[in-house]
Amino acid sequence: MTTSPLSPSQPSWRERLARFAKVSWPWRITWFYLVVLLVLPTLALIANAATLTPADIWRIITDPVAVSAFEVTFVTSAVATAINGVFGLATAWVLVRYEFPFRRLVDAAIDLPFALPTAVAGLTLATVYSENGWIGSLLAPFGIKVAFTRLGTGLAMMFITLPFIVRSVQPVLQEMEKDIEEAAWCLGASNWQTFWRVVLPPLLPALLTGLALGFSRAVGEYGSIVIISANIPFQDLIAPVLVFQRLEQYDYAGATVIGLVMLAVSLVILVAINLLQAWGKRYD
Template structure:
């Protein structure tokens, strides 16, 4: 007589139900409330609030600085992950642990520390000031803050893929006459590209909604260094809930569209890479 094996894990129905309940409670309900609140505005009112000069200036700074910061992290995050995986040097474990420091630090502490370092009398700012380079209280300071908080996303997504990469593939490329640059550009980079895009998307998404680490170093000057999350908070403090909701909806839709585009590019890149590997085999 065969006894049916019992699993210690719950079945699909229970786990799927809990997953939907949890996502609805944590994600869908708040977003639905935001959309419902926005429907109280007419289209003309919504457009007038969302396209004020102050709001447009905050969009340009938030999305522009987030894009620049995520791009910098995509390049240097790959470099940092490469060094941590491919080389063994004294203090490597310490440097690896320091990558997660932006996750552990409260965002306000990060902002205060960056402001103290890059202000005109800070450790680094005092050396840049004679050169005419000002970081604190400028859009450049916003980019620095968003780069700081986004680096771990790229490193931690690229690092495991690089660790699992088969070294024999590199040796095969070298035996066929490929140079080191050709091996990296045509063999290693296509494999790492989906992970790099994922890290880029995560860093970009985090930067779009970042608040605590930016408000100290930016200076919060309307039309110049005011980010969109700060504008939303300002409207909430003024009890302008309709205005805050309208701007939040714009931020949400733009972020969702950009993340969807990045995910589509990642999917196409992964599919093309799999096709190439099948052809090679």
């Protein structure tokens, strides 16, 4: 016997519409807000890129300037995030495990990159690390130039990504009991063995989540980097700045394709963050 189109297992469109009409208003408002704010702009970017032929898309992606911008963006972001992974973990450890004067002030200062406008951050870094700045003038005699180089780009990325690592690891450290570490010491474990086998495993999901968040933030940074970098192709030009340059040149196709690549990378990072958070729940 064939199943009727209007069988109980397959509700009609009128029944589905009636169910949707019974949905609460907060649910509708939430979905409307998300669609307008996130879904439609994303679909618009994809639709604009779909008007190009695959050959045109490949030509724009493989353009030497674009390839160099992608390399500067992703490699520098990865290096800056890795450095902050080490020092961010150490900073979170000190803030949680040690008492010292002005600890709360230092703890609050960690969130400064969140509150500080990115343009102001770039201007501050460029002023301090320029050849005439407080720190740049000390490095200049050694031939080290920070501002308006790729090193300055990495410095700006480190500045804006540090809070993500610290704030991801800090709550986990606060919930960890010191008795476990003391038990490991009583059993003859060294400080390094205790950290590697006892402390790090519960911290690893939170640390990886912070690294993923920091990397995604560094990849999309524009305001501070456009000021502290020279923005020269094949040197320190990053992909977000290249998008703006293409728009200034009325190259909307090039800007759209480069933006689509950045969108794809962001989606991959988003999936990775969700997987890491799901993994971290095993230690809750």
